[in-house]
Amino acid sequence: MSALNLIPDLELLCAQTGIFLANLIVVKSLFITPYLKLQQQRREQTSGSQEKAQATLANCVQQSNEIETRIRAVISQSAQAGQSLKALAQVEQDKTLAAAKTESTAALELMRREIALQLQQESQKIPEFARQLGREFYQTLIRHKRESAAPSPD
DSSP states (O other): OOOOOOSOOHHHHHHHHHHHHHHHHHHIIIIIHHHHHHHHHHHHHHHHHHHHHHHHHHHHHHHHHHHHHHHHHHHHHHHHHHHHHHHHHHHHHHHHHHHHHHHHHHHHHHHHHHHHHHHHHHHHHHHHHHHHHHHHHHHHHHHHHHHHHSOOOO
């Protein structure tokens, strides 16, 4: 039977450990360290971009709220201005209507007086006109009767 040799060979073990450590240092310095740096930079860029995006989004929301507040204020001011202009227009309309009513009332009163005066003047002419009409009627009727009652000279 063969014997199992469980005693490690120190030279071989030191050589393999040296090769392993040399490979580890080379792989770490050429691949792992640059990869980890690049990964960290990308994380920072990504998280920085996300933070910038969140800050920009928050800024947009804030500006949107400010704009909405300003719009509401402008709408309120324009409504108040519209109401005040409407009130001024109503006052001006009332003044114009009152002036027109006063003017028309005065014109109507003047016309009524003129009509009453003309009616009075025409009423005073009626008796004279009736007398004259009566005379003409009488003269026409009497002449016609006299002419028809008179014997004809045949």
